Amino acid sequence: MATTEADQRKKKSDAFQYGTYSAKLTADDHKEMLLQLYLARYFDVRLIKEKKRGRLTGTLYSSHNQEAVLVGSLYGLKPKDWISPIHRDMPAFFMKDIKAGWRNLDRMGMSVQQVCAQVWGRVDSPGRARDNWSHIGSRSKHIIHSTSMLAGTIPAAAGVAYADRLSGGDAVVLTYNGEGSTAQGVFHEAINFAAVHSLPVVTVIENNQWAYGTPTYLEYSQEDFARRADGYGIPGLVADGQNVLDVYDKVLEAVDYARSGKGPSIVECKTFRAYGHGDHDDDRAARYRPKEEVEAGRARDPIAVMKRIMVERGLMTQKEAATYAAEGKSASEVSNEDFPPDVVAYLSEGIEFAINSPLPPAEEGGMWVFREEN
Amino acid sequence: MATTEADQRKKKSDAFQYGTYSAKLTADDHKEMLLQLYLARYFDVRLIKEKKRGRLTGTLYSSHNQEAVLVGSLYGLKPKDWISPIHRDMPAFFMKDIKAGWRNLDRMGMSVQQVCAQVWGRVDSPGRARDNWSHIGSRSKHIIHSTSMLAGTIPAAAGVAYADRLSGGDAVVLTYNGEGSTAQGVFHEAINFAAVHSLPVVTVIENNQWAYGTPTYLEYSQEDFARRADGYGIPGLVADGQNVLDVYDKVLEAVDYARSGKGPSIVECKTFRAYGHGDHDDDRAARYRPKEEVEAGRARDPIAVMKRIMVERGLMTQKEAATYAAEGKSASEVSNEDFPPDVVAYLSEGIEFAINSPLPPAEEGGMWVFREEN
Amino acid sequence: MAVAEQVSSKKNYLTALKEAVFEEMQRNPDMVCIGEDIGFLGGAFGVTEGLKAMYGPERVIDAPISEAAIVGVACGMCLNGKTTLVEMQFIDFISCGFDQIVNMTATYHYRTAGEVNMPMVIRGPAGGYGGGALYHSQMNEAWFANSPGLKIVCPSTPRDAKGLLKSALRDPNPVMVYEMKELYRQNKIAEEVPEGDAALVPIGQASIRREGDDVTLVTYGNNVYHCLAAADNLAEEGFSAEVLDIRTLVPLDEATIIESLKKTNRLVVVNEAPRTCGFAGEVLARMSEEAFEYLDAPPARVTRLDTPVPWVKPLELYVLPSVEKITDAALRVCKF
Amino acid sequence: MAVAEQVSSKKNYLTALKEAVFEEMQRNPDMVCIGEDIGFLGGAFGVTEGLKAMYGPERVIDAPISEAAIVGVACGMCLNGKTTLVEMQFIDFISCGFDQIVNMTATYHYRTAGEVNMPMVIRGPAGGYGGGALYHSQMNEAWFANSPGLKIVCPSTPRDAKGLLKSALRDPNPVMVYEMKELYRQNKIAEEVPEGDAALVPIGQASIRREGDDVTLVTYGNNVYHCLAAADNLAEEGFSAEVLDIRTLVPLDEATIIESLKKTNRLVVVNEAPRTCGFAGEVLARMSEEAFEYLDAPPARVTRLDTPVPWVKPLELYVLPSVEKITDAALRVCKF
Numbered sequence A, B: 001m002a003t004t005e006a007d008q009r010k011k012k013s014d015a016f017q018y019g020t021y022s023a024k025l026t027a028d029d030h031k032e033m034l035l036q037l038y039l040a041r042y043f044d045v046r047l048i049k050e051k052k053r054g055r056l057t058g059t060l061y062s063s064h065n066q067e068a069v070l071v072g073s074l075y076g077l078k079p080k081d082w083i084s085p086i087h088r089d090m091p092a093f094f095m096k097d098i099k100a101g102w103r104n105l106d107r108m109g110m111s112v113q114q115v116c117a118q119v120w121g122r123v124d125s126p127g128r129a130r131d132n133w134s135h136i137g138s139r140s141k142h143i144i145h146s147t148s149m150l151a152g153t154i155p156a157a158a159g160v161a162y163a164d165r166l167s168g169g170d171a172v173v174l175t176y177n178g179e180g181s182t183a184q185g186v187f188h189e190a191i192n193f194a195a196v197h198s199l200p201v202v203t204v205i206e207n208n209q210w211a212y213g214t215p216t217y218l219e220y221s222q223e224d225f226a227r228r229a230d231g232y233g234i235p236g237l238v239a240d241g242q243n244v245l246d247v248y249d250k251v252l253e254a255v256d257y258a259r260s261g262k263g264p265s266i267v268e269c270k271t272f273r274a275y276g277h278g279d280h281d282d283d284r285a286a287r288y289r290p291k292e293e294v295e296a297g298r299a300r301d302p303i304a305v306m307k308r309i310m311v312e313r314g315l316m317t318q319k320e321a322a323t324y325a326a327e328g329k330s331a332s333e334v335s336n337e338d339f340p341p342d343v344v345a346y347l348s349e350g351i352e353f354a355i356n357s358p359l360p361p362a363e364e365g366g367m368w369v370f371r372e373e374n
Numbered sequence C, D: 001m002a003v004a005e006q007v008s009s010k011k012n013y014l015t016a017l018k019e020a021v022f023e024e025m026q027r028n029p030d031m032v033c034i035g036e037d038i039g040f041l042g043g044a045f046g047v048t049e050g051l052k053a054m055y056g057p058e059r060v061i062d063a064p065i066s067e068a069a070i071v072g073v074a075c076g077m078c079l080n081g082k083t084t085l086v087e088m089q090f091i092d093f094i095s096c097g098f099d100q101i102v103n104m105t106a107t108y109h110y111r112t113a114g115e116v117n118m119p120m121v122i123r124g125p126a127g128g129y130g131g132g133a134l135y136h137s138q139m140n141e142a143w144f145a146n147s148p149g150l151k152i153v154c155p156s157t158p159r160d161a162k163g164l165l166k167s168a169l170r171d172p173n174p175v176m177v178y179e180m181k182e183l184y185r186q187n188k189i190a191e192e193v194p195e196g197d198a199a200l201v202p203i204g205q206a207s208i209r210r211e212g213d214d215v216t217l218v219t220y221g222n223n224v225y226h227c228l229a230a231a232d233n234l235a236e237e238g239f240s241a242e243v244l245d246i247r248t249l250v251p252l253d254e255a256t257i258i259e260s261l262k263k264t265n266r267l268v269v270v271n272e273a274p275r276t277c278g279f280a281g282e283v284l285a286r287m288s289e290e291a292f293e294y295l296d297a298p299p300a301r302v303t304r305l306d307t308p309v310p311w312v313k314p315l316e317l318y319v320l321p322s323v324e325k326i327t328d329a330a331l332r333v334c335k336f
């Protein structure tokens, strides 16, 4: 019996035809994806610089070197799909549905102004700066608001999906999770529920090899966190998290599988955390992580990987590829010249807006505990 | 990568050689096991009768038809091993290490007097009747005390195992769980922890097809709950829960695997809940469960299965097998004559003791919130 | 359908709850029920009996045994436009879904500066006096009273049970409903219960269950009846006790209590939760802050001892409030 | 090892905690530490820095991100003869291990009629004033004060931090240690801290932080310093305030508070937990029961509003107690 089921599961996974989705991407898609990689990278770099300059306070959870996971997973979503980003996915908030126009305020997803206002803790944050960092969201933009409690939004993701189906929709809900957070009980409860009800929930595991100061082997007994899926009889795919196209392929497989009513799945994206857990942890991380491991982990910069692919596919010349050279550089090594001017301009607008946005008035601290009217 | 691990896991499970353990059982072992099946059955039957007679109050969670799971899993344990029984495992408390002599008070495991005193809520209960039914245990007898919260003792089981190993021991901890309870977050967290630390924890899943009024397909997306193991990269075995020898084989494989340092595993025993969830649920259960399903589920009485095996193996004549005919009978159909006199005497001693044991004094309600001295 | 089975015009607490659920399911097509064994079984106590047959498995979900997922899924449904009714099989098991309640659901409106409502009701059988022992007797409402963003009600009569549950199901905020399982089937409290909107009982209003001049007994849930019996005892001793059933803990109807204290000048608060940081203490604290000048004697609490609820009767009664304990406390206060 | 790095004889709160952990690990070979990132990293704040290198991975466990398992595993270890120190990376995350604390661990001794001890300490960085927002600022001690079987301490000085943590690690009961992370590295409260047994501070004893005659300010944790500053303000207004740092919430040193009230006849209680059912209310309740006759004015509470802790500074300060709010409340009480 066990064997039969394992076989079935294997069959389920084999049914996935990797590469079919990315094969359909146009040259413009490739360019847009590369641009989005720059965008995510620049967000990170720029915030670090702003903090160094003293214009920003608070902890930064860098997605440096993990951008392909975000870009690749978001690129194939429909506007109505929901996402649930966590601390390391800050760019996801403004990159959702960004294809509909970076500056289009009607698109699903937040404006960069809103996201920056959140980073700076200003009243124009979607949450009016009541909770910090990535703890924002938007009901109308289909972004689930997270708490700090890791994996804590996966049940809500399942609930959103359930409600959507009940209302006749076919939206997919994509949740992000660090590999360490998969140990949480609520991860299990939520995925189990989603599996029982065949809910369209795709869980992207961003396996960046470390959960704060703890290496993966102390979090899980297997190499591939995608194997958690086996316990639920759902597909568990492994993607190269440094290759935006591979992420796109695997996630979109999972998304289409979900949208067609077949149920949830897990997509593990193998990546590597470039710096400390947060910027407060950079120094210690340099001690608790072996230097060689860090070097190896950073070696495949997703921007470089994408450029190579584009050059190979004739979508870009070597010279064009060399024009903006953000890849392989840390925040202190990189400068605005290493990024396309559009990217710099876009983020800069957000940041200047945020800095000029006021703090919320103090009394707001006492507001919105309850909704008064019906 | 996924395939490789699935293969490895399969290899792990294939390494198990089913049947090797039971093949070594002597004729006396067979007889003792059969006797223990009677014992567990009689416990159940007798309590129902006592309640009908008005000598007992409180809810009874019957293990009728599931006795082979208890007897088969306990029979191969060493005295020092720990167990963690739940509501449907009441006989386990006195059947732990019962091979060392039913009436031997020094053995690991509780006396039937103590267990009956707990059922009756008397001061001689191991917990002085402070919490009810199966919520007893004994540190010295190596039985973990459970709360009502399902799956809630698996973390403690892992902790007991961890501490034992730290102190140089090689005890195994065996926890019982209903199939429904495997959906709990704490099940996941505890098994994940045990897997990461290769702890000697064996989780026996008593899959009796129903969790109160909920059928298995609403609890889990796969047929075999043993497949939960796949998510942790640990062996997940399936046993015929009506065949005490098959349970013995699979559990002992898992126990030896654990004792030799290889880590935790899950053994799912397929069985069927004969009656309602508790005796308060008998009437409703007759409505929410299809009659045919119940009949089919009860068809293979573990006592009958064991008798047939013993007859086949020449360990018992057909006539001997017919002497005590408890199998296939409900509590109202069966009488003391259907059980070996030893069994009846043993339980009766416990019950009379319990009925004569006083209630604890009221003031004890206020005691032992804190331990005062060091 | 079970509700239709009612023949007598008097209804017990359980039937009243059932009516609230059925009526609101009918009224609000966006309402979804979720919990363990609420469908095929109809709930451990039968509050949702017949509901799945009537409204289908999509709106009546037999969930896996996973309280955190149950609450969290309901939260997601609320975020996406539904009203949810969550059953805890026993309120004791709420500890397993704790984080999803206090950190995810209770704060949602606050965190989003009002963007998101959480029309979720979490209801479950609660309370002691039934020999349920440590894990089937809890009154753990203080955990939630100390967690901003949750309303809490605890009805003591069939009318209130129906009326408060219905109001809870129309409230845009998460509301916890502590149902007194020992009252579920008590015939002596059965009463006529209105239908539809007429049944609504507003959240946040105390009910004066007995008028009196000498001492105010503030209570809720099972202890309403103990207080009423104690008031009889007190009357025999020549003291007239006013019994206030607060019904809603959060938000608390302080005005009604203060009004009463202006008259009686003496306060005894009774509940069955553990004493330390329980809601009885909260009432004492508020009244000592806000009605100090009206108090002619030290206020008193009669609560569970700071122990779990033990199983066997003498022990259970030893730790829980009783008519005698309330009478004694009130006499002490009256005679101060 | 980090502890050895200390050169000045004055030690900060964090170093004091560290010393307690290292000394007790050395003293008690049966002690095991478990938590997230406590080993390789040495804990988010470094309380266990160097511990894993010194005592090995068996006794210093870098656990998966699973608070329920962490507490439950520790519980099993205690059952099997170990003493356990559990770190919550932030006390806020304790909600994820809630059931294992309140139902499994806290009740173990009770359920077993004294057979089993639970020498477990759960410690973690707690409290607001640091811009930590909703989930890195909590003071959720009232949940546990309302859950019988748990002792609760909250030190405000390096000496108390070390002394109470050491005592907790020798207590046969589960003890929750609420550490004030905003005090961890405050140099102005650094002080000399004894070594070994001399460092022990008994659980259950309040500390008189300032003597005074006109009003008693009862507090703990971060607000000790706000109360001391308020006492300065009050002195300028001509009122002499006594500041009591209770240090232990459960069991509470009521005698010291009552002694003080006999003298001052006025009470203000300050803490940063949500108001309703928080520990400040418990102190008010107890004193209005037990010291009513000594109170010449209504007692007052200064607490967090019944809101979560919002992020940005003006909002955070709006909801939390401050020197000004305490001063104002005390003045009102004094002038009553």
Ligand SMILES: Cc1ncc(C[n+]2csc(CCOP(=O)(O)OP(=O)(O)O)c2C)c(N)n1
Pocket (backbone or CB within 6 Å): A088, A148, A149, A150, A177, A178, A179, A180, A181, A182, A206, A208, A210, A211, A212, A273, A277, D036, D065, D067, D089, D093, D096
């Ligand atoms: C329930 C809970 N426990 C602990 C934490 C503290 N914490 C924040 S991030 C983190 C590590 C997360 O690791 P992982 O899931 O791998 O994500 P990553 O940061 O590596 O992207 C921890 C332990 C938390 N936020 N929530």
Ligand SMILES: Cc1ncc(C[n+]2csc(CCOP(=O)(O)OP(=O)(O)O)c2C)c(N)n1
Pocket (backbone or CB within 6 Å): B088, B148, B149, B150, B177, B178, B179, B180, B181, B182, B206, B208, B210, B211, B212, B273, B277, C036, C065, C067, C089, C093, C096
């Ligand atoms: C955390 C928790 N949730 C709910 C319950 C209520 N409950 C008690 S037994 C039970 C069903 C258990 O089913 P299963 O695990 O399959 O065990 P079985 O009773 O079938 O042996 C439920 C839901 C509980 N005890 N604990």
Ligand SMILES: [Mg+2]
Pocket (backbone or CB within 6 Å): A178, A179, A180, A206, A207, A208, A209, A210, A211, A212
């Ligand atoms: Mg990680």
Ligand SMILES: [Mg+2]
Pocket (backbone or CB within 6 Å): B178, B179, B180, B206, B207, B208, B209, B210, B211, B212
């Ligand atoms: Mg079952």
